[in-house]
Amino acid sequence: MTGPHAHGVLGPEGFLRALPPFDRLEEDAFAAAVAALEVIYIPADTRVLERDGAPSRHLHIVRKGTALLSRDGVPALTAEVGEWFGLPSVLGAARPEFDVDALDDLLVYRLPGDVVRRLTASPAFAEEVTRGLASRLRATSNPADARGAPIAVAMSTVDALLRRELVTLPATADVGEIARAMRAEGVSSVVLSADPPAIVTTRDLRDRVLAEGRDADTPGMQVASRPILSVDVSTSVTEARVRMLERSIHHLGVERDGALAGVISTGDLLRADASSPFHVQRELASTPAAAFAGLPDRLHATVAGLLHGGLSPLEVTRTVSMLTDGITRRAIELAAAELGPAPCAYAWMTLGSDARREQTLLSDQDHALVHEETDEAGATWFHELASRVVELLEAAGLPRCPGGVMATNWSGTMTTWRQRFAGWITAPDVRALYETSIFFDHRVVAGDLEVDTFDEVVRAHRSDGVLLARLAAAAGTSRPPLGLFHRVRSTADGTVDLKAGGVNPIIALGRLLAFEAGSSLRATTDRLEIAVEQGGLTPDAAEQLTEAFRFFQQLRLEHHQEAWRRRAPLSNSVVLDALTPSRRRHLKEAFVAVGRIQQSTIHRLGGEEVSR
């Protein structure tokens, strides 16, 4: 089921079969759903559910037409073909949270509440239903190791993969304690000291706790697996990988002298793989200029492997940034080797997405140079360096920045740069403020000059309310493409720009909130986190933005991959109708969440006053 018209001639059963999460139901469960399925017709302007009225007795799936969900007469969301309403009310037997009206005539497939509740016993189904919850868990158990310094070599035995002490808890620990330990330690599994020891993984927390509707005080042993499948430290990495594949497990115990010494995950194996980014990173150190043209294919293959290996989109973009850094360093090294020694100390700054470590493989060059005071000959040396690096990066698949934000145009001494920053911050034009915001996301990738002082210039203005209001207005420059009743607005050719409409508004919010918090963090999700700590954002809003960000980045990465395989030009625009109904639904939810939080944040900081 792919094309926009693919379920055009499907009957009710076929339609349901093609609709996630029903497409994942086991035969028996699906048959039970079809047995209870009913079709109703609701004329336009009929109220279907009433907020705080009687609980919905059915899950309503829209087959044709548009239902409007609103609260106190304020439209909140629409449900269109393939989307549903009444689910929370059905699952919790609770009063509806929205008024639901038929905007036009509705053809609705409905399922009785008891059937829906039974369906949620299926993990695959529950996963979709509890998507919000699951992502919350993911966010707290994000393995920290992917952020660390790259491991230099591909190792031969699992011994070398054991990079940390075993995280153990008493056998009496409940799942809440286990989840907290995972978060605190940045691990994806915890061992319970029973005899024999048992293991609980993040996957167990999702499938056996959340999806089963269990509470945080569920004893850990109830959801743990034991005995822990283990290998000796002398086992080869290849052998360990085969064991894990055979048993379809994602964690493997490692024993030293017969005692459990650690746990390795599929992520650890991936990093040890010869085709892994760490291997590419190592190769980059000796790549000759002539081989730069071959890099895009290497990078795409690496990203394909990472996505296939189930790495989260933010881990993938961090990896792409790491590799871009490697390419840049190598390019600088090659250029400097021809030009002779640098006339003085300098810093090569990467800007924008690469500085935030959020790079995809569709990215322009964005960089700048800072150097100590030098003479004319010195300035020429730096300009020559920049020109050569730009050419090498271009060969490596990074096009020149159309706006000219490159070290060839943007170099200068510390004094010059400090003046520039101060000038941008106090510039009266909001649009200009937005355009120069790329410089606020900078990171040194080569050279040894300290540039922390730029952040101090910015931080000095943090309590400036007028500046905050102007930055807030600037953050509203790009908005999610939503139309009337929160319908996703596509262009004439039916496409939606994920970057302009989804990613950019979130990035701008992160930058704004980090500014308010006086933080020099770069990564958008880190910025949102610090904003929560400083009270600039509710935890709920931060989670929604993070989840939306993750979703947009995932879509972009997959979309780029697909284009690369077809040898077509990469783009950030997806055809709305080519997405599955569930993807479309998520896309709309993400746009709506971003739009709402963007608006309330701009409002809170007085950005609307400035725009007026």
Place this chain on the structure above:
Amino acid sequence: MSTRLPRSSGLSLGLVRGRRIMRRRGHPHRVLALDLETTGYDPEDAEVIAIGTVPVVDGAVRIGEVRRTLVRPAVASAELGIAAHHLRPSEVAVAPPLEEVLPSVLTTIADADALLVHHASLDVRVLHRAARTTGQPWPRPAIIDTVELITRCRNRERATGSGRRLPRDLAGARAAVGLPPHQAHDAAADAIATAELYLALRARLAG
């Protein structure tokens, strides 16, 4: 029937002697939507090769109770019709004959408050004749014909001068009232399609 209407569509329903009145206020509690796939358009010698039914209870089409029954025609030369209905002759060849499947169909009809058919004159006459020839009592159901509902919509809309004229064929009428396309020439799919059209027309006539 969802196929193109034959020229002889002016057949009188009086022959069936059924109650064909839909209550003016309030709708029948249980309606059985039915579609026949036949080997031709002449009610006197068209043979049934498939029967699709689905109940509509209190305005809800019960997809779990859809029935699709294949029937083996008495005359083997019915292959032309079979091809048109996407049925393989081998499928039909092993199906039970009409006299075997008819009793349960007639019981289902009797259990309903009304029988719902698109272009009732043909299908109802074929069924009625089949009951007579196999010696089974005709349950004399009240008949609701979606073609007749379309006519009432057209008359009303002509009176008020509103809108375009509703087409009388199943697929055309469905499209005109905004229902999704369906798999035509499948008895069960056509029965569901008729049931959905009935709900849409009913709402339109009530408005």
